[in-house]
Amino acid sequence: DTGVSQNPRHKITKRGQNVTFRCDPISEHNRLYWYRQTLGQGPEFLTYFQNEAQLEKSRLLSDRFSAERPKGSFSTLEIQRTEQGDSAMYLCASSLDDTGAFFGQGTRLTVV
Amino acid sequence: RKEVEQDPGPFNVPEGATVAFNCTYSNSASQSFFWYRQDCRKEPKLLMSVYSSGNEDGRFTAQLNRASQYISLLIRDSKLSDSATYLCVGTRGKLIFGQGTELSVKP
Numbered sequence: 001d002t003g004v005s006q007n008p009r010h011k012i013t014k015r016g017q018n019v020t021f022r023c024d025p026i027s028e029h030n031r032l033y034w035y036r037q038t039l040g041q042g043p044e045f046l047t048y049f050q051n052e053a054q055l056e057k058s059r060l061l062s063d064r065f066s067a068e069r070p071k072g073s074f075s076t077l078e079i080q081r082t083e084q085g086d087s088a089m090y091l092c093a094s095s096l097d098d099t100g101a102f103f104g105q106g107t108r109l110t111v112v
Numbered sequence: 113r114k115e116v117e118q119d120p121g122p123f124n125v126p127e128g129a130t131v132a133f134n135c136t137y138s139n140s141a142s143q144s145f146f147w148y149r150q151d152c153r154k155e156p157k158l159l160m161s162v163y164s165s166g167n168e169d170g171r172f173t174a175q176l177n178r179a180s181q182y183i184s185l186l187i188r189d190s191k192l193s194d195s196a197t198y199l200c201v202g203t204r205g206k207l208i209f210g211q212g213t214e215l216s217v218k219p
Binding site: 045 | 143144146153154155156157158161199203205206207208209210211212
């Protein structure tokens with residue numbers, strides 16, 4: 001399967017713990033995006049990369065959230081000191097420049 | 113004003129109907145445009161790109177009007193399987209999503 005891959009698919013964590021998600025984009029894609037989505041809402045922008053450079057980060061991405069794409073390939077999104085409000089589907093997508101982006105199946109986070 | 117706005121619906125239509133979704137955008141979301149489809153609890157899937165010249169893919173036709181900052185999606189002969197949320201997306205580096213329009217096609 002050469003689509004966007006996200007791991008894990010599901011994560012249940014206790015409030016206050018740190019979690020890390022991984023995204024492997026389509027191999028020739030230079031852009032990688034992270035979004036968060038809750039039920040009934042559209043995807044909410046978190047951050048995006050062009051190759052290894054993080055070009056934009058949402059103001060919603062508090063200092064508890066950090067994302068990296070160290071070699072311009074896979075990316076990780078870390079949430080420190082998780083809160084119940086962080087419970088959501090975390091979506092990763094990739095594209096070649098400004099062409100249509102393809103999404104992974106997402107990581108569903110539940111903070112208990 | 114939101115950068116990309118669309119009517120949230122829901123649109124409830126019978127099978128075989130023609131349904132049109134509209135979307136407006138601000139200058140800040142004005143590089144490229146796309147329509148995505150999202151089924152419940154699934155990821156968004158790219159449906160089609162949108163060009164000023166208009167483009168058609170089977171029963172689906174998309175149109176962009178840059179002068180009016182308006183995007184449309186027309187679905188002809190709707191099927192039960194078309195039931196989903198349709199997301200209008202602009203770009204400015206990042207993807208800028210509208211809030212989505214829910215479509216329910218009934219027998």
